[in-house]
Amino acid sequence: xxxxxxxxxxxxxxxxxxxxxxxxxxxxxxxxxxxxxxxxxxxxxxxxxxxxxxxxxxxxxxxxxxxxxxxxxxxxxxxxx
Amino acid sequence: xxxxxxxxxxxxxxxxxxxxxxxxxxxxxxxxxxxxxxxxxxxxxxxxxxxxxxxxxxxxxxxxxxxxxxxxxxxxxxxxxxxxxxxxxxxxxxxxxxxxxxxxxxxxxxxxxxxxxxxxxxxxxxxxxxxxxxxxxxxxxxxxxxxxxxxxxxxxxxxxxxxxxxxxxxxxxxxxxxxxxxxxxxxxxxxxxxxxxxxxxxxxxxxxxxxxxxxxxxxxxxxxxxxxxxxxxxxxxxxxxxxxxxxxxxxxxxxxxxxxxxxxxxxxxxxxxxxxxxxxxxxxxxxxxxxxxxxxxxxxxxxxxxxxxxxxxxxxxxxxxxxxxxxxxxxxxxxxxxxxxxxxxxxxxxxxxxxxxxxxxxxxxxxxxxxxxxxxxxxxxxxxxxxxxxxxxxxxxxxxxxxxxxxxxxxxxxxxxxxxxxxxxxxxxxxxxxxxxxxxxxxxxxxxxxxxxxxxxxxxxxxxxxxxxxxxxxxxxxxxxxxxxxxxxxxxxxxxxxxxxxxxxxxxxxxxxxxxxxxxxxxxxxxxxxxxxxxxxxxxxxxxxxxxxxxxxxxxxxxxxxxxxxxxxxxxxxxxxxxxxxxxxxxxxxxxxxxxxxxxxxxxxxxxxxxxxxxxxxxxxxxxxxxxxxxxxxxxxxxxxxxxxxxxxxxxxxxxxxxxxxxxxxxxxxxxxxxxxxxxxxxxxxxxxxxxxxxxxxxxxxxxxxxxxxxxxxxxxxxxxxxxxxxxxxxxxxxxxxxxxxxxxxxxx
Numbered sequence: 001x002x003x004x005x006x007x008x009x010x011x012x013x014x015x016x017x018x019x020x021x022x023x024x025x026x027x028x029x030x031x032x033x034x035x036x037x038x039x040x041x042x043x044x045x046x047x048x049x050x051x052x053x054x055x056x057x058x059x060x061x062x063x064x065x066x067x068x069x070x071x072x073x074x075x076x077x078x079x080x081x
Numbered sequence: 082x083x084x085x086x087x088x089x090x091x092x093x094x095x096x097x098x099x100x101x102x103x104x105x106x107x108x109x110x111x112x113x114x115x116x117x118x119x120x121x122x123x124x125x126x127x128x129x130x131x132x133x134x135x136x137x138x139x140x141x142x143x144x145x146x147x148x149x150x151x152x153x154x155x156x157x158x159x160x161x162x163x164x165x166x167x168x169x170x171x172x173x174x175x176x177x178x179x180x181x182x183x184x185x186x187x188x189x190x191x192x193x194x195x196x197x198x199x200x201x202x203x204x205x206x207x208x209x210x211x212x213x214x215x216x217x218x219x220x221x222x223x224x225x226x227x228x229x230x231x232x233x234x235x236x237x238x239x240x241x242x243x244x245x246x247x248x249x250x251x252x253x254x255x256x257x258x259x260x261x262x263x264x265x266x267x268x269x270x271x272x273x274x275x276x277x278x279x280x281x282x283x284x285x286x287x288x289x290x291x292x293x294x295x296x297x298x299x300x301x302x303x304x305x306x307x308x309x310x311x312x313x314x315x316x317x318x319x320x321x322x323x324x325x326x327x328x329x330x331x332x333x334x335x336x337x338x339x340x341x342x343x344x345x346x347x348x349x350x351x352x353x354x355x356x357x358x359x360x361x362x363x364x365x366x367x368x369x370x371x372x373x374x375x376x377x378x379x380x381x382x383x384x385x386x387x388x389x390x391x392x393x394x395x396x397x398x399x400x401x402x403x404x405x406x407x408x409x410x411x412x413x414x415x416x417x418x419x420x421x422x423x424x425x426x427x428x429x430x431x432x433x434x435x436x437x438x439x440x441x442x443x444x445x446x447x448x449x450x451x452x453x454x455x456x457x458x459x460x461x462x463x464x465x466x467x468x469x470x471x472x473x474x475x476x477x478x479x480x481x482x483x484x485x486x487x488x489x490x491x492x493x494x495x496x497x498x499x500x501x502x503x504x505x506x507x508x509x510x511x512x513x514x515x516x517x518x519x520x521x522x523x524x525x526x527x528x529x530x531x532x533x534x535x536x537x538x539x540x541x542x543x544x545x546x547x548x549x550x551x552x553x554x555x556x557x558x559x560x561x562x563x564x565x566x567x568x569x570x571x572x573x574x575x576x577x578x579x580x581x582x583x584x585x586x587x588x589x590x591x592x593x594x595x596x597x598x599x600x601x602x603x604x605x606x607x608x609x610x611x612x613x614x615x616x617x618x619x620x621x622x623x624x625x626x627x628x629x630x631x632x633x634x635x636x637x638x639x640x641x642x643x644x645x646x647x648x649x650x651x652x653x654x655x656x657x658x659x660x661x662x663x664x665x666x667x668x669x670x671x672x673x674x675x676x677x678x679x680x681x682x683x684x685x686x687x688x689x690x691x692x693x694x695x696x697x698x699x700x701x702x703x704x705x706x707x708x709x710x711x712x713x714x715x716x717x718x719x720x721x722x723x724x725x726x727x728x729x730x731x732x733x734x735x736x737x738x739x740x741x742x743x744x745x746x747x748x749x750x751x752x753x754x755x756x757x758x759x760x761x762x763x764x765x766x767x768x769x770x771x772x773x774x775x776x777x778x779x780x781x782x783x784x785x786x787x788x789x790x791x792x793x794x795x796x797x798x799x800x801x802x803x804x805x806x807x808x809x810x811x812x813x814x815x816x817x818x819x820x821x822x823x824x825x826x827x828x829x830x
Binding site for chain 2: 005007008009012043044047052054055056057058059061064071073075076077078079081
């Protein structure tokens with residue numbers, strides 16, 4: 001299991017939970033598991049997000065591995081100038 | 082492992098060779114967006130709304146079409162329907178549908194055999210409008226009774242019952258906010274305002290587009306990202322993506338503003354309607370200012386708690402930003418950057434993306450970060466003054482370090498904020514004595530940096546020189562830094578590497594040159610591609626020597642046996658291997674397609690000395706110092722240029738630049754005479770200190786450097802003006818009029 005940290009505005013889609021545990025070994029599987037657990041998150045994730053794994057932020061990389069001790073944060077999608 | 086951690090004896094990295102595009106640019110040989118001419122080419126012109134908000138009742142192009150030489154007119158009726166999401170937004174922004182949403186919004190376009198004829202024809206297109214109520218200011222637009230600009234634009238994030246123009250809502254944080262404020266000796270809360278500013282690139286948007294009835298097309302265009310142009314034009318016009326070939330011209334500045342389409346789809350639509358003849362569109366400056374993306378304007382409430390000795394205990398940021406008549410104000414990244422400098426036990430952020438009758442905002446250098454820095458770093462300064470604390474020591478006391486939980490969530494890896502603070506503290510500028518009416522300001526800033534879809538190929542030529550094909554247009558010296566990294570890896574001189582920005586048909590998808598990513602992401606990809614080519618050259622040498630390829634290593638541009646047991650052979654130089662590649666297995670090349678990981682965030686700290694004329698309110702910049710963590714400066718002169726460029730744009734944002742609208746919602750200052758960017762005579766030499774805390778995620782330790790530098794100037798200058806005048810200005814820009822009013826009234830402004 002890996003802990004996914006959500007931003008607090010998403011609590012209304014997760015029964016108030018800010019940290020959700022899912023079974024996953026990649027970012028992609030973690031996102032899929034999140035949607036399965038909380039379907040209300042689907043439009044948020046599909047609209048585009050960034051994910052920080054152990055401090056490193058990526059906007060794609062569904063294949064990026066996550067471990068049970070990984071620090072994973074869902075973030076708003078990053079853009080640059 | 083990063084090369085940086087075991088090898089700092091670089092031959093090219095860290096040197097300052099001449100730029101590869103230098104001769105082209107000083108001789109006028111460089112080809113920019115408007116330089117392309119094609120056989121049979123037509124010229125386009127765009128009809129734009131003179132109203133901030135108006136229903137389009139009727140468009141009559143009959144008089145225009147009756148002119149000899151006018152070949153096509155397009156309106157929204159010529160575009161496909163049924164688009165959703167951002168594709169719909171982009172289509173709506175490229176060409177108005179039933180409603181014109183801002184002054185300058187395109188409502189029709191015409192193609193003719195000359196530029197003058199196209200302009201004459203555009204003037205003959207009659208548009209009947211029903212003027213609607215408009216709203217310009219973000220704090221007006223968020224009111225419940227404001228005119229609803231685009232009902233149905235709000236996304237899933239907006240709770241029911243919010244005002245009609247709120248299209249995105251964000252809230253997040255961590256820690257016990259109330260306990261944090263309760264633990265403080267001083268709690269201050271202020272509101273700060275910034276106005277919309279334009280990226281101010283010198284080269285206006287320009288393109289030549291061609292599209293046939295078979296759906297195949299081409300475009301030559303000034304852009305930061307031609308794959309984005311291809312994808313956006315395809316979506317807006319209903320084309321198959323791979324049937325468009327887009328070539329990026331040289332670019333005269335972008336700063337984020339050239340990462341999306343504006344009139345490019347119109348050139349293709351006109352071309353198709355004109356039987357496939359190419360159509361050239363070149364914006365004038367007024368069109369650039371009225372109809373291409375400026376950044377958002379912002380209204381920001383910030384509250385911070387601080388102990389008597391300067392420890393920050395809690396922070397709250399509530400930001401309202403308008404990004405024009407479409408979703409996309411950078412309120413999310415602004416919030417993420419707001420407290421990113423600091424190790425704070427409790428933070429809370431709330432943000433509102435608000436529609437207003439203005440052009441669709443585009444990215445602008447570290448989108449959102451400068452506004453956030455202005456609000457938070459100004460308040461930190463106000464609190465330091467109130468408590469009698471040194472602004473640098475206070476920042477050092479609270480500075481985020483490796484292991485700090487960032488205000489936006491994750492834990493920082495290796496970062497260099499402390500080093501930038503220490504660099505400015507020990508710099509001679511910080512010890513310069515100040516005279517009457519002079520003041521010194523300090524502020525820090527942050528940007529994430531970014532990686533993105535990246536495809537690169539590199540190939541060895543027959544003489545052992547190397548070509549590198551990349552998809553990130555060179556807006557800040559990336560061809561030089563890429564050639565240096567490839568040359569360093571390959572062990573060949575810088576001059577032996579040519580980096581080409583190639584068209585979309587030549588590589589897999591590439592994101593634009595944005596997010597400070599070109600030297601980081603394209604550079605990392607180019608190094609990977611080069612290492613593939615090196616491995617192949619080692620295999621070729623091994624085959625000739627009849628030894629195991631693993632027994633060959635690459636040193637200084639040659640394949641060599643990896644020790645005495647591998648056999649005794651003289652080094653085989655790259656030119657020798659390349660010269661016979663056709664008989665040893667064919668072309669030697671490497672490539673990378675992926676999403677380069679290992680992005681490292683970047684911090685900077687600026688110190689500025691100003692003198693304010695008490696009689697005119699004019700602010701003169703006396704000294705300016707930038708210290709920023711570059712990770713590793715591949716080409717230090719370009720890094721310094723990025724630092725200086727960010728500072729200069731920030732100086733303009735702080736002191737002069739703003740979109741000025743009349744009561745009628747029309748932009749009043751759509752020229753560079755009235756929209757005043759800094760010029761050389763406004764500026765002192767910008768001093769720089771390159772801090773190098775290598776990014777472990779890049780083979781040469783690179784962090785992005787292009788964006789962070791625009792964040793600190795806004796608050797640093799505001800803090801300096803406050804020190805010089807005794808009055809705090811919380812509304813940018815700090816024009817002479819505003820400063821003088823504050824001085825004369827003896828009140829903050």
